[in-house]
């Protein structure tokens with residue numbers, strides 16, 4: 001997924017509109033795996049100012065993931081914005097201070113795949129939960145407490161740990 005910047009060399013062109021889709025099956029981050037259910041939608045533009053080239057994109061990513069508490073698969077949608085200054089990859093930026101997001105271009109092209117994926121991953125909710133209120137599974141009998149009730153009396157000790165303690169004793 002790339003945008004050809006050469007059109008901006010034309011004095012009369014100030015902006016390139018981009019409407020694109022990034023087709024990817026899954027994204028992994030840490031122990032999480034997101035199944036991407038629709039190509040990631042990327043819409044926005046690259047524009048020229050006196051200071052240089054900038055971009056602003058709206059990104060929409062729909063995915064499925066398993067809930068950390070009840071283990072059920074749920075669907076979610078992340079919407080985020082990728083904006084920043086375009087800078088040539090070969091340029092030495094070590095000694096320059098930029099307090100803005102930098103997006104690299106090489107030659108005439110800016111490759112968006114990596115910055116788009118990074119933006120999506122940064123925008124993910126910290127915890128993968130089907131709902132903030134998810135009750136999870138009963139630690140004793142394993143039923144999904146969102147949909148079922150059980151009669152287990154669970155004290156604070158995880159029964160698996162209690163078993164372990166028994167063995168160690």
Ligand SMILES: [Zn+2]
Pocket residue numbers: 067068069070071072129130131134135136
């Ligand atoms: Zn859940």
Ligand SMILES: [Zn+2]
Pocket residue numbers: 138139140141142143150151152
């Ligand atoms: Zn139970």
